[in-house]
Amino acid sequence: MSLMDILELVLGIAMVVLGVVAVNAKKKITSVILLSALSMLAVVAFVIMRAPDVAITEAVIGSGLVTGLFVFTLFTKKNEGEDA
Amino acid sequence: MIQYFAIALMLVGVYGLLTQKNVIKLIVSLNIFEVGLNVFIISVGYVSGGIAPILTSQNNTSALLYVDPLPQALVLTSIVIGVGVTALALAFARRLHNQYGTYNLDEMEGE
Amino acid sequence: MKQAVSIVLVLLLGAFIFTALYFADSSPLQFKPYGDADLSGRVSQGYVDKNVTADAASEEPAAVVYGETKNAETGSANxxxxxxxxxxxxxxxxxxxxxxxxxxxxxxxxxxxxxxxxxxxxxxxxxxxxxxxxxxxxxxxxxxxxxxxxxxxxxxxxxxxxxxxxxxxxxxxxxxxxxxxxxxxxxxxxxxxxxxxxxxxxxxxxxxxxxxxxxxxxxxxxxxxxxxxxxxxxxxxxxxxxxxxxxxxxxxxxxxx
Known part of the structure; x- marks a missing residue:
């Protein structure tokens, strides 16, 4: 088993674990942040699979813009009383 | 290797869509599904030992072994459509929250 | 209860996907395992050689060389x-x-x-x-x-x-x-x-x-x-x-x- 195989194994397990935790998290903001981390790991997977174009796009959109949209939805003055 | 985990990630997304009752959590599950699907499609075109499909001054001829460019082109557009879908879903969630004061689907039914 | 049912459903779906992808009979359209994709059987080889619309069957396409090839089908290096x-x-x-x-x-x-x-x-x-x-x-x-x-x-x-x-x-x-x-x-x-x-x-x-x-x-x-x-x-x-x-x-x- 080469170093690359071990890296892929660790990456895949981390992605699935992050996904499960994000789905089952108690607080909404936790699952949003974990989704952002999951997208970042997906970027590493894209780079391993030689797809630099997709990696750049996913890095900007998946971990940046989508998280921003979620945060703007969750943190408004009206929602403050709720468990965000 | 990554291919199996991508399928597992898609299944996690389906599980989230089946069990969650919170609108925000549903949208997060949809996004997890999408990430898994994108990684899977890219992995279909991967050739072991291939190089990224860009001609440069080092890799300067098309006779070299490249990975498949077509899945990458498809996923590139799919990611951008994904952000549009997520934005639309979040806009719906916000309207629901304005109307009912909650993100939970069960609590909305009473009114 | 509901969670158990969903887990069973998801596992069934997963088993279905795995058998359909990796354990199906060998047919010409069989799914290639990870890393074994073959470009020459796909249209992608035409994209790499910038030779899709030309008569690909009749002649072997010349390799595209960075910085030299002129007036290729599409001149994009990416x-x-x-x-x-x-x-x-x-x-x-x-x-x-x-x-x-x-x-x-x-x-x-x-x-x-x-x-x-x-x-x-x-x-x-x-x-x-x-x-x-x-x-x-x-x-x-x-x-x-x-x-x-x-x-x-x-x-x-x-x-x-x-x-x-x-x-x-x-x-x-x-x-x-x-x-x-x-x-x-x-x-x-x-x-x-x-x-x-x-x-x-x-x-x-x-x-x-x-x-x-x-x-x-x-x-x-x-x-x-x-x-x-x-x-x-x-x-x-x-x-x-x-x-x-x-x-x-x-x-x-x-x-x-």
């Missing part, structure tokens, strides 16, 4: 770009339309007289002043990405998204900031119409919609690949202004519901 904006440009036009409809839906759902929503958090000192330094670099990097989309990784989608991320940072760092949404809408409309006009010019000059009617030049030059860089710049402007408009819609709220 093969993904040549697929997205040249061979499958009509697909991309449809995709941009989908994004436009999504942005339109967001605009309809979050419409009305808008004012800046009161954020539940205050931007810190570092965020406020760091944004001023980073902002210019981000916009320039975005423009670089979509002007060099045919040579280096990146392109209209990622470049436009980086510009939208700059707008997002402006909104996060300043609680009173309001962008000019009308300017976004005008930029979006103009870029989208020019894309269609480029397609129609191809129809008039070359015989089919989105035909690459300009000379494609030497592979690897900045001014090469015909209309590919022009279309990618238009896509970059359109995607950037569209997502910026969506962010502006999310960062504001209706006045006194």
């Amino acid at each position: 093969i993904v770009t040549s697929v997205v904006v040249n061979y499958r440009s009509f697909d991309t036009l449809g995709e941009v339309t989908v994004l436009f409809v999504a942005a339109l839906g967001v605009g309809l759902l979050l419409s009305g007289k808008r004012r800046r929503q009161e954020a539940a958090f205050q931007p810190s000192f570092i965020l406020k002043h760091g944004v001023r330094i980073v902002l210019g670099i981000m916009v320039i990097f975005g423009v670089y990405l979509f002007t060099h989309g045919h040579l280096t990784p990146g392109g209209g989608f990622s470049g436009g998204s980086i510009i939208a991320a700059a707008v997002l940072l402006l909104y996060v760092s300043d609680n009173a900031f309001k962008a000019k949404v009308k300017a976004f809408k005008i930029a979006e409309g103009v870029a989208g119409s020019l894309y269609v006009v480029a397609g129609l010019l191809g129809l008039a000059l070359g015989g089919y919609f989105l035909y690459n009617f300009l000379p494609t030049g030497v592979v690897g030059d900045l001014l090469s690949a015909g209309i590919v860089p022009i279309v990618y710049i238009l896509i970059g402007l359109k995607v950037g202004s569209e997502i910026s408009g969506v962010i502006a819609g999310f960062a504001t709220e209706e006045e006194a519901l």
Whole structure:
């Protein structure tokens, strides 16, 4: 088993674990942040699979813009009383 | 290797869509599904030992072994459509929250 | 109970996908395992050799060489770009339309007289002043990405998204900031119409919609690949202004519901 195989194994397990935790998290903001981390790991997977174009796009959109949209939805003055 | 985990990630997304009752959590599950699907499609075109499909001054001829460019082109557009879908879903969630004061689907039914 | 049922359902789905992909009978269309993809059996080899429309069966295509090959079928050094904006440009036009409809839906759902929503958090000192330094670099990097989309990784989608991320940072760092949404809408409309006009010019000059009617030049030059860089710049402007408009819609709220 080469170093690359071990890296892929660790990456895949981390992605699935992050996904499960994000789905089952108690607080909404936790699952949003974990989704952002999951997208970042997906970027590493894209780079391993030689797809630099997709990696750049996913890095900007998946971990940046989508998280921003979620945060703007969750943190408004009206929602403050709720468990965000 | 990554291919199996991508399928597992898609299944996690389906599980989230089946069990969650919170609108925000549903949208997060949809996004997890999408990430898994994108990684899977890219992995279909991967050739072991291939190089990224860009001609440069080092890799300067098309006779070299490249990975498949077509899945990458498809996923590139799919990611951008994904952000549009997520934005639309979040806009719906916000309207629901304005109307009912909650993100939970069960609590909305009473009114 | 409900959770157990969902877990069983998901596992069944997983077993189905695994058997269908990896344990099916050997047929000509069998799914190749990870890393064993074979390009020569797919249309992709034509994309790599820039030899799709020519008579591929009759002669072995000459290899495309960076910096030497002139007037190739599409002069883009980035093969993904040549697929997205040249061979499958009509697909991309449809995709941009989908994004436009999504942005339109967001605009309809979050419409009305808008004012800046009161954020539940205050931007810190570092965020406020760091944004001023980073902002210019981000916009320039975005423009670089979509002007060099045919040579280096990146392109209209990622470049436009980086510009939208700059707008997002402006909104996060300043609680009173309001962008000019009308300017976004005008930029979006103009870029989208020019894309269609480029397609129609191809129809008039070359015989089919989105035909690459300009000379494609030497592979690897900045001014090469015909209309590919022009279309990618238009896509970059359109995607950037569209997502910026969506962010502006999310960062504001209706006045006194």
